[in-house]
Amino acid sequence: MNIVEVKNLTTRYEDFTAVNNINFCISEGEIFGFLGPNGAGKTSTINMLTGLSKVTEGSIDISEIDAVKNIKTAQGIMGIVPDESNLYQEMDGFENLCFCASLYGMRKDEREKRAKELLKQFGLDNTGKRPFKAYSKGMKRKLTIAAGIIHEPKILFLDEPTTGIDVESARQIRDLIVNLNKKGTTIFLTTHYIEEAERLCDRIAFIVEGEIVKTGTVNDLMKDYQKGKIVQFTLDKGVLDIKETIKNDFPDYRFEIIDNNTLKLHSRDTISLTPFMKYFDDKGLNVYEAKVIKPSLEEVFVKITGIKVSKMKKEKEGGKK
Amino acid sequence: MKSWIAYWNILKKDMKNYYLKPPNISWGIIFPVAWTLMFFIKSQSDLGIRDILPGVMSMSILFGTTSMLAVTITFERKNSSFDRLLLAPISLNLLMLSKTTGAIIFGIINAFIPVIFASFLINLAGINWLLVLGSVIFIAITSTFLGLFIAVSVSEVFEAQTFSNFFRFPMIFLCGLFIPINSLPVFLRPISYILPLTYGADILKSTINGIGIMPVQIDFLVLIGFALVLFSISIKNIKNKWIH
Numbered sequence A: 001m002n003i004v005e006v007k008n009l010t011t012r013y014e015d016f017t018a019v020n021n022i023n024f025c026i027s028e029g030e031i032f033g034f035l036g037p038n039g040a041g042k043t044s045t046i047n048m049l050t051g052l053s054k055v056t057e058g059s060i061d062i063s064e065i066d067a068v069k070n071i072k073t074a075q076g077i078m079g080i081v082p083d084e085s086n087l088y089q090e091m092d093g094f095e096n097l098c099f100c101a102s103l104y105g106m107r108k109d110e111r112e113k114r115a116k117e118l119l120k121q122f123g124l125d126n127t128g129k130r131p132f133k134a135y136s137k138g139m140k141r142k143l144t145i146a147a148g149i150i151h152e153p154k155i156l157f158l159d160e161p162t163t164g165i166d167v168e169s170a171r172q173i174r175d176l177i178v179n180l181n182k183k184g185t186t187i188f189l190t191t192h193y194i195e196e197a198e199r200l201c202d203r204i205a206f207i208v209e210g211e212i213v214k215t216g217t218v219n220d221l222m223k224d225y226q227k228g229k230i231v232q233f234t235l236d237k238g239v240l241d242i243k244e245t246i247k248n249d250f251p252d253y254r255f256e257i258i259d260n261n262t263l264k265l266h267s268r269d270t271i272s273l274t275p276f277m278k279y280f281d282d283k284g285l286n287v288y289e290a291k292v293i294k295p296s297l298e299e300v301f302v303k304i305t306g307i308k309v310s311k312m313k314k315e316k317e318g319g320k321k
Numbered sequence B: 001m002k003s004w005i006a007y008w009n010i011l012k013k014d015m016k017n018y019y020l021k022p023p024n025i026s027w028g029i030i031f032p033v034a035w036t037l038m039f040f041i042k043s044q045s046d047l048g049i050r051d052i053l054p055g056v057m058s059m060s061i062l063f064g065t066t067s068m069l070a071v072t073i074t075f076e077r078k079n080s081s082f083d084r085l086l087l088a089p090i091s092l093n094l095l096m097l098s099k100t101t102g103a104i105i106f107g108i109i110n111a112f113i114p115v116i117f118a119s120f121l122i123n124l125a126g127i128n129w130l131l132v133l134g135s136v137i138f139i140a141i142t143s144t145f146l147g148l149f150i151a152v153s154v155s156e157v158f159e160a161q162t163f164s165n166f167f168r169f170p171m172i173f174l175c176g177l178f179i180p181i182n183s184l185p186v187f188l189r190p191i192s193y194i195l196p197l198t199y200g201a202d203i204l205k206s207t208i209n210g211i212g213i214m215p216v217q218i219d220f221l222v223l224i225g226f227a228l229v230l231f232s233i234s235i236k237n238i239k240n241k242w243i244h
Ligand SMILES: Nc1ncnc2c1ncn2[C@@H]1O[C@H](COP(=O)(O)OP(=O)(O)O)[C@@H](O)[C@H]1O
Pocket: A013, A016, A018, A036, A037, A038, A039, A040, A041, A042, A043, A044, A045, B244
């Protein structure tokens, strides 16, 4: 079942179209990712879905609630973690969490219990009375995520959850996302890290300049990119000697000779390795390695969007918009 | 029920984070005290303490309420923690009520500081305290909503302060607090009647000094009218400007 259905969604700031006629669905229980460079329209989309920005055109249904008309009802089942933390600087972790829980109508005993649990789970239970402003960046992000899930939302929106924080915190946050999802929370995240999208998301939408250019599971995206299969063999010697004969002996395959030790085999269908192993054995050649070559999501992304990955990398180091 | 939990906790958080912080408490108290002393000392001559009490009370409310909203709203908006409130599943009306209730209470308390001072110096017999309380509440509500209107019209805290003064200082002179409206130049008088504080001060003056220029029922109605209009314009502004 789809928990989010977005149709023909558009938002304009004056005459600038930040999000242009996008369509997507998120099914219950999945991790859905928006992957795109800075300024692509990721935050603008989250803002429309969560009610922080106006919808110029289109419709949003969240858990069968018309979120354009009844955003306040829809907000009750959402957890929202913005890209820049917006907790209260002067309050400590516990106070911040309890306050956020109260916004969703949780009772005092419930919210204190949950807050304590979350602080512990996020490794923040030793921060005591330290105010939020004295937290490190990674701790801030973790507390912001805790604040986003304290009311146990059905769907969690995470805007660039690991941007601009240390590697270790980023790793912990990815683990938290996976665990949360395992317990049944649907997750919509945005990122400009290709590896992150690949590692976390069940399905990914590539978004560029306000438009979704492609949506699919990681496997589907790869399949579309690379029609057929590739296997690479590494032999001890003699690839150049069999160069011509192997083409005649296996006319259904295409061969790519890399050097005297390496050749690549292309096929439309799944490749059975046994005949090849036998063939090489008959020729007195040893096979050291045979590996299936998969394209990286990076290659797929570059091919589909035409955006140089170096550009994404540069932006992620640049940090700020 | 759930919404009221949110309402109460927003109010409580603002109280703890802003109103009860030493700078604000002292500011909230010193300011009315200073005004009180200044006017009481100056009024040794022709005007009695009782004559200026309504004016001093009105000013304490006006300054106490409008200055707080620059912090609780403009400041939170600026550092984007206000977004968290906009994302909560409570109606915008209730949200803004919870953000303003603290200022209203603060204004009401501020109003009674000069009264406490005066009670040591003069005899306050013959005053309808219920009417005083009613007018103080409504002045506090109206001027809080004026502060709200200002706070949502600007984006910087200093702009909120400047813009507030644009309203506050003329009000001191034009609302009949210390200078009776009838002694103002004729061309200024219409302005007096479009300022909400005129009506609040009028109720206080009619019970404390017995010199109201309008029936108090009218004064209350006008104050309520101002409050409703200012509140709904503010809500509309938030919807238009903050939810892009
Ligand atoms: N409030 C706004 N007013 C005008 N333009 C905006 C506003 N918010 C975002 N934009 C523009 O919309 C585009 C998309 O922004 P955003 O959604 O923040 O991108 P992302 O989150 O993918 O980096 C950008 O070009 C940005 O400059």
